[in-house]
Amino acid sequence: MEKIRLALLSGGVSSEREVSLNSGKQVFDALDKDKYNITLYDPKTDLKQLVIDADRIDAALIILHGPFGEDGTVQGLLDLLNIPYQGAGVLGSSMAMNKLVAKRLYQGASVPTPTYLSFSMTDKIDPLMVIEALNLPLVVKPACAGSSVGMTIVKKAKDLQDAIKLGFQHDDTLIIEEYIKGIELTCGVLGNEELEALPVIEIIPGQGHEFFDYKAKYTAGETREICPARIDETITNKVQQLAVKAHQALFLKGYSRTDMILYDENLSVLETNTIPGMTATSLYPQSAEVAGYSFTKLLDKLISLSIKEHKKQKLRRST
Numbered sequence: 001m002e003k004i005r006l007a008l009l010s011g012g013v014s015s016e017r018e019v020s021l022n023s024g025k026q027v028f029d030a031l032d033k034d035k036y037n038i039t040l041y042d043p044k045t046d047l048k049q050l051v052i053d054a055d056r057i058d059a060a061l062i063i064l065h066g067p068f069g070e071d072g073t074v075q076g077l078l079d080l081l082n083i084p085y086q087g088a089g090v091l092g093s094s095m096a097m098n099k100l101v102a103k104r105l106y107q108g109a110s111v112p113t114p115t116y117l118s119f120s121m122t123d124k125i126d127p128l129m130v131i132e133a134l135n136l137p138l139v140v141k142p143a144c145a146g147s148s149v150g151m152t153i154v155k156k157a158k159d160l161q162d163a164i165k166l167g168f169q170h171d172d173t174l175i176i177e178e179y180i181k182g183i184e185l186t187c188g189v190l191g192n193e194e195l196e197a198l199p200v201i202e203i204i205p206g207q208g209h210e211f212f213d214y215k216a217k218y219t220a221g222e223t224r225e226i227c228p229a230r231i232d233e234t235i236t237n238k239v240q241q242l243a244v245k246a247h248q249a250l251f252l253k254g255y256s257r258t259d260m261i262l263y264d265e266n267l268s269v270l271e272t273n274t275i276p277g278m279t280a281t282s283l284y285p286q287s288a289e290v291a292g293y294s295f296t297k298l299l300d301k302l303i304s305l306s307i308k309e310h311k312k313q314k315l316r317r318s319t
Helices: 017-030 047-056 073-080 090-097 099-108 127-134 157-168 214-218 233-249 283-290 295-316
Strands: 004-010 036-041 059-063 116-120 138-142 152-154 173-178 183-191 201-205 223-226 254-263 266-273
Touching (some): 017 036, 017 059, 036 047, 059 295, 099 173, 099 266, 127 138, 127 157, 183 283, 201 283, 233 254, 233 266, 254 283, 254 295, 283 295
Parallel strands (some): 004 036
Antiparallel strands (some): 116 173, 138 152, 183 201, 183 254, 201 223, 254 266
């Protein structure tokens, strides 16, 4: 059988560049070389070459995180180049990347999410008003950053301004939301039309981490990840149903991973990731493995789903 000519995109220009490069290396190592001829492209330096090579590429794997990779920009370029790629298209990618837009869509689809306020860089923010509206502690986070970059849990009123300043270093829009203390859970979804909810993972950040922050996410041994999560069948089903509902609310395809909090038998969705991490410590591959997909088989599945979805989208092109 003729090999699939695969473009592997990693690196990019966001603050998550190093994570993306690491993920890309591990994905390259896991791909079946008997099935794929793989060419690596770093969007920071290789976009021109990608365009030149487009007619010789059968599919792409986007292993990019954050702005200019996970937000629909690269997806739009690949659409123009007529190259299939895994995961969400332009619409879903851009909406999920913007946490403010995602929250509004969650609310419209009756997906529970923490109460919040949003601010742009030009707004005058009254800290007392914010605290009065949401109470302490608070979570301050940029609207369009990933991997908890620029995020702060604020416990004291005097720390709110510094948290706001940090958040605005990463985006021009901020979300300030109520802090919900509970069990951190995450659930992956796999598929295009027929969606499979993967086993739920329980996340226990190690000492020194108040939440699943950047270091806890990407440093081996910093966090305990238990799969399947230590929750009963009823809660497990609710988590999986909510992950599918969030996936659908954001018009996603292929795969996603939705993070949520369990508190007092209630669930609240924090965010949905359209390109979950693909390193040795990443959550999505761990969950997929419990579901019966080795890392290599998971990548095969994502590539297959991307090619099938692309055939449908060809209907939009003029002949």
